[in-house]
Amino acid sequence: MTLLELDGLSVAYPAGQRWARAVRGVSLSVAAGEVVGLAGESGCGKTSVAMSVLRLLPRTAKVTGRIRFGGTDLTGATWGELRAVRWAQAAVVFQGAQHALNPMHRIGTQIAEPALRHGLVTRSAAAAHAADLLQRVGLAPELARDHPHQLSGGQRQRALLATALSCSPRLLIADEPTSALDSVSQAAILGLLRELAAERGIGVLLVSHDLGALAAVCDRIAVMYAGRIVEQGSAEAVLGDPAHPYTEALTGAATVIGDPATRYAPRSLGGAPPDPLSTAPGCAFAPRCPHAGPDCGGEIPLRPAGPGRLVECVRVAS
Amino acid sequence: MTGWRPLLPAAAAGTTLTALGLLSLTVPAARTLPGNASGPHLAPPSARYPFGTTDTGLSVLDLVVFGAHRTLIIAALSTALALGVGTATGVLAGHFQGWPDRVLSRFTQWVLVLPQLPLAITIAAVLGPGLAQLSLAIALAYWPATARVVRAAVVATESLPHLERARALGAGHWRQIRVHTWPAVLPVVITCTTLTLGNALLSEATLSFFGLGDTTSVTWGGMLQDASGIGAITAGAWWYLLAPGLAITLVVMVCSIAGRSTEAALGRHQAHGLLLRRPRWRRSAAGEPAGPEPV
Amino acid sequence: MRAARVAGTLLARLTGVLFLGFALFHLLPGDPVSALTRGRPVTTEDLATIRAGFGLDLPLWKQFTSYVTALAHGDLGTSLAAHRPVADMLAERIGPTLLLTVSATVLSVTVGIATGVAAGWRPRGIGDRVGTGAAIVLWSAPTFWLGMLLMAILGVAAGLFPIAGMRSTESGGGGVLDVAHHLVLPCITLAAVQYAQYHLLIRSAVAAERHAVYVTLARAKGLPDALVRWRHAVPNAMAPTLSLVLTNLGFVVSGAVTVEAVFSWPGLGDLTFEALRGPDPPVLHGTFLLLCGSVVTADAIADVVLRRFDRRGGTT
Numbered sequence: 001m002t003l004l005e006l007d008g009l010s011v012a013y014p015a016g017q018r019w020a021r022a023v024r025g026v027s028l029s030v031a032a033g034e035v036v037g038l039a040g041e042s043g044c045g046k047t048s049v050a051m052s053v054l055r056l057l058p059r060t061a062k063v064t065g066r067i068r069f070g071g072t073d074l075t076g077a078t079w080g081e082l083r084a085v086r087w088a089q090a091a092v093v094f095q096g097a098q099h100a101l102n103p104m105h106r107i108g109t110q111i112a113e114p115a116l117r118h119g120l121v122t123r124s125a126a127a128a129h130a131a132d133l134l135q136r137v138g139l140a141p142e143l144a145r146d147h148p149h150q151l152s153g154g155q156r157q158r159a160l161l162a163t164a165l166s167c168s169p170r171l172l173i174a175d176e177p178t179s180a181l182d183s184v185s186q187a188a189i190l191g192l193l194r195e196l197a198a199e200r201g202i203g204v205l206l207v208s209h210d211l212g213a214l215a216a217v218c219d220r221i222a223v224m225y226a227g228r229i230v231e232q233g234s235a236e237a238v239l240g241d242p243a244h245p246y247t248e249a250l251t252g253a254a255t256v257i258g259d260p261a262t263r264y265a266p267r268s269l270g271g272a273p274p275d276p277l278s279t280a281p282g283c284a285f286a287p288r289c290p291h292a293g294p295d296c297g298g299e300i301p302l303r304p305a306g307p308g309r310l311v312e313c314v315r316v317a318s
Numbered sequence: 319m320t321g322w323r324p325l326l327p328a329a330a331a332g333t334t335l336t337a338l339g340l341l342s343l344t345v346p347a348a349r350t351l352p353g354n355a356s357g358p359h360l361a362p363p364s365a366r367y368p369f370g371t372t373d374t375g376l377s378v379l380d381l382v383v384f385g386a387h388r389t390l391i392i393a394a395l396s397t398a399l400a401l402g403v404g405t406a407t408g409v410l411a412g413h414f415q416g417w418p419d420r421v422l423s424r425f426t427q428w429v430l431v432l433p434q435l436p437l438a439i440t441i442a443a444v445l446g447p448g449l450a451q452l453s454l455a456i457a458l459a460y461w462p463a464t465a466r467v468v469r470a471a472v473v474a475t476e477s478l479p480h481l482e483r484a485r486a487l488g489a490g491h492w493r494q495i496r497v498h499t500w501p502a503v504l505p506v507v508i509t510c511t512t513l514t515l516g517n518a519l520l521s522e523a524t525l526s527f528f529g530l531g532d533t534t535s536v537t538w539g540g541m542l543q544d545a546s547g548i549g550a551i552t553a554g555a556w557w558y559l560l561a562p563g564l565a566i567t568l569v570v571m572v573c574s575i576a577g578r579s580t581e582a583a584l585g586r587h588q589a590h591g592l593l594l595r596r597p598r599w600r601r602s603a604a605g606e607p608a609g610p611e612p613v
Numbered sequence: 614m615r616a617a618r619v620a621g622t623l624l625a626r627l628t629g630v631l632f633l634g635f636a637l638f639h640l641l642p643g644d645p646v647s648a649l650t651r652g653r654p655v656t657t658e659d660l661a662t663i664r665a666g667f668g669l670d671l672p673l674w675k676q677f678t679s680y681v682t683a684l685a686h687g688d689l690g691t692s693l694a695a696h697r698p699v700a701d702m703l704a705e706r707i708g709p710t711l712l713l714t715v716s717a718t719v720l721s722v723t724v725g726i727a728t729g730v731a732a733g734w735r736p737r738g739i740g741d742r743v744g745t746g747a748a749i750v751l752w753s754a755p756t757f758w759l760g761m762l763l764m765a766i767l768g769v770a771a772g773l774f775p776i777a778g779m780r781s782t783e784s785g786g787g788g789v790l791d792v793a794h795h796l797v798l799p800c801i802t803l804a805a806v807q808y809a810q811y812h813l814l815i816r817s818a819v820a821a822e823r824h825a826v827y828v829t830l831a832r833a834k835g836l837p838d839a840l841v842r843w844r845h846a847v848p849n850a851m852a853p854t855l856s857l858v859l860t861n862l863g864f865v866v867s868g869a870v871t872v873e874a875v876f877s878w879p880g881l882g883d884l885t886f887e888a889l890r891g892p893d894p895p896v897l898h899g900t901f902l903l904l905c906g907s908v909v910t911a912d913a914i915a916d917v918v919l920r921r922f923d924r925r926g927g928t929t
């Protein structure tokens with residue numbers, strides 16, 4: 001069953017008199033029990049996609065296209081409808097755990113808060129609920145009494161994940177949930193996500209720049225470049241036999257698992273991603289593409305390249 | 319730094335202030351104070367006297383226009399003094415660092431903590447009455463705010479790479495300050511000017527109310543003191559208070575708006591905490607201007 | 614360690630106040646006593662008494678040692694007008710000043726939070742324009758003028774509140790309600806002057822909080838807007854406000870001095886006013902030392918309190 005369906009989603013931020021087009025027509029779906037990875041270089045628009053689902057982008061951002069969740073259209077939802085979906089149905093693990101926890105409240109309070117406010121636990125059961133969730137993400141229940149500044153970066157990231165699980169959501173959007181963790185903890189968290197999907201049928205949209213991490217848990221992977229999904233398909237197919245030249249470069253670059261440097265500069269790739277203000281036609285990857293030719297400046301078709309596989313490149317034969 | 323738009327209110331306020339300054343300079347030349355009062359005594363506003371008359375039969379409006387001259391001179395003089403002392407202290411402390419910085423900053427910090435009005439009152443009282451004494455008293459109470467902000471701006475500017483290069487190339491202190499530091503610090507000084515000007519006007523009025531004003535000529539603060547001295551409030555003669563108070567409020571408001579909008583245009587990191595005292599809370603948090611502030 | 618440093622700074626600053634007091638009344642070129650009394654009806658004997666009171670006829674070092682010794686014994690000299698020890702006069706004025714400043718601070722902080730939060734949460738909205746406009750006007754008006762206007766409108770014209778003093782009877786009777794009735798106008802005036810700072814500060818703090826990640830997270834949790842605002846944004850914005858309340862005492866005291874003079878509220882400001890009119894240099898010297906000394910001390914206490922709070926709340 002399809003939980004989340006993005007259709008032609010675009011996000012633009014005001015930049016002076018112009019618009020920075022961070023997301024440019026993304027179509028993607030996540031089914032129940034499925035882990036979908038969203039990969040791409042820093043600044044390609046992954047977070048913008050993730051945050052647009054629950055309409056959490058700043059007011060100034062312009063969002064177009066359709067976002068359907070469990071059959072309802074969230075783009076036109078009222079504040080009341082939206083509040084009912086937020087956290088009770090779909091939860092987000094924010095990128096940047098360092099700033100996502102409120103410095104004034106205790107960890108336990110923050111974890112139990114959504115369940116309490118959505119009426120899923122009583123006030124007296126809130127503490128036990130928080131302790132339970134902390135244990136689930138591999139933290140000591142005693143941490144519930146601490147304030148965020150008393151936790152390490154990795155502990156905060158886990159606490160954030162516990163917060164996201166507070167209302168047992170049907171969809172979990174995890175934006176770089178393991179970037180502050182060492183490789184052992186990283187494996188544990190990824191295992192937990194996998195387990196949630198397999199045993200509880202939760203749909204997971206896992207955003208990461210780390211292809212190694214995605215390879216370990218994802219059923220499907222979508223690769224983003226400059227606001228567009230340039231390739232998507234099953235994890236084995238996309239990573240094992242990349243069709244798009246950008247994916248090819250990324251897989252070559254991602255040999256060092258968990259190395260944050262790869263996020264900023266895929267090693268086999270020269271140059272830099274295009275300016276989000278740019279409105280140039282044609283393939284955005286052309287300036288860095290080893291296979292670029294004159295035909296790359298026109299309309300680039302989205303071609304099926306195998307079962308469930310879509311690639312946006314003129315060099316790919318359908 | 320989003321272009322010139324945020325500077326619009328500042329420009330408008332600056333123009334108003336300049337016009338006011340010119341007006342106050344020309345008014346006394348164009349007309350003398352109507353010495354022999356002709357109007358009715360303590361009359362409420364009328365077509366002839368839009369803001370009423372004083373107990374001696376002078377038009378309150380005429381007096382306010384006439385008084386602008388001396389009032390603004392006192393404000394300008396004390397602002398110039400406060401800015402001179404404050405800027406010099408700030409630049410010296412920020413540029414030389416080390417022990418001069420520690421000494422000057424501690425001293426500045428100390429004066430900043432003292433309650434300004436009791437300080438100004440006491441200084442004005444022991445100095446005795448007079449335009450110069452009054453201005454000096456105001457300046458001595460209000461220079462530290464400028465000193466602190468200027469120091470922070472100097473420290474932030476001098477940590478920039480091109481200045482470090484200038485230093486490495488052996489530019490002398492004077493040259494470094496004049497060529498590199500000063501142009502960057504100037505906008506901050508301008509913001510300080512407007513805000514100090516507002517404070518000086520308010521202080522002039524308050525000190526006059528305490529009987530420490532310049533009694534040799536008409537000032538707005540002096541008018542308010544005269545009004546309260548003859549019991550204008552209990553007599554119900556509110557109009558005697560209205561015009562001078564409004565004049566002060568308006569000019570101070572123009573100053574605040576000018577200051578606030580330059581501050582906004584400069585960006586928080588440079589001039590934050592001019593109008594408001596900077597809360598100690600976030601002093602060392604990230605995003606503050608570089609450079610340690612000795613505690 | 615920290616405490617020792619704060620104590621050291623405090624000690625240095627108090628010494629500074631002491632020196633300043635000495636310098637202003639003993640050292641100035643020319644004669645501070647004749648400056649103070651210029652143009653006032655004072656006899657030569659009076660002048661001699663004042664000079665002797667300050668010890669101005671002694672050599673400077675002797676002046677200073679006797680100044681410090683006297684202060685150490687709590688001796689601030691004798692008032693010329695009241696012929697009473699200055700220390701006693703100061704002591705009975707502290708209570709009213711505290712009552713006025715504390716009540717006005719509570720009032721202005723309360724109103725400032727209410728309007729500042731509304732304005733900061735919706736910048737450029739109607740609430741912001743009205744609240745911030747009012748704040749800037751109040752900020753720009755001279756304190757004593759504001760007080761006189763309130764006195765003229767609410768006190769004289771409407772006759773709602775008494776316009777002077779703290780009690781209706783000289784003898785000190787009248788009870789709590791009577792004092793509260795007298796407190797209304799001075800308190801509103803002093804609160805109005807401080808209000809601008811709190812409003813503007815809370816406004817900008819809340820406006821900044823709106824973009825904090827944890828506020829977005831609170832919204833994502835499906836909390837209603839009021840809860841996002843009051844549980845998540847405002848408490849974090851309170852930290853700088855608390856800091857301002859505690860470090861702003863010099864400004865508050867300056868306002869209180871003025872307001873007391875306008876409404877004859879029998880505190881230290883009113884005493885300053887009387888000392889200037891007298892003229893009564895020993896009393897002026899006393900109010901100067903007490904006002905500066907207490908503000909410097911309060912600032913040190915605020916420093917300690919804030920650091921404590923800082924560590925607990927964490928600035929991340």
Ligand SMILES: Nc1ncnc2c1ncn2[C@@H]1O[C@H](COP(=O)(O)OP(=O)(O)OP(=O)(O)O)[C@@H](O)[C@H]1O
Nearest residue numbers: 013020022041042043044045046047048049058276
């Ligand atoms: N609030 C905003 N206002 C203006 N521009 C923004 C805003 N948020 C993001 N952008 C811009 O949109 C583009 C995409 O940002 P986004 O955060 O979605 O990228 P990302 O793929 O999540 O990057 P990262 O891997 O670094 O998290 C970037 O160019 C960024 O500068």
Ligand code: SF4
Nearest residue numbers: 283286289296313314
């Ligand atoms: S369309 Fe052309 S430029 Fe773009 S990825 Fe394919 S080959 Fe490279």
Ligand SMILES: [Mg+2]
Nearest residue numbers: 046047048095
């Ligand atoms: Mg991101």
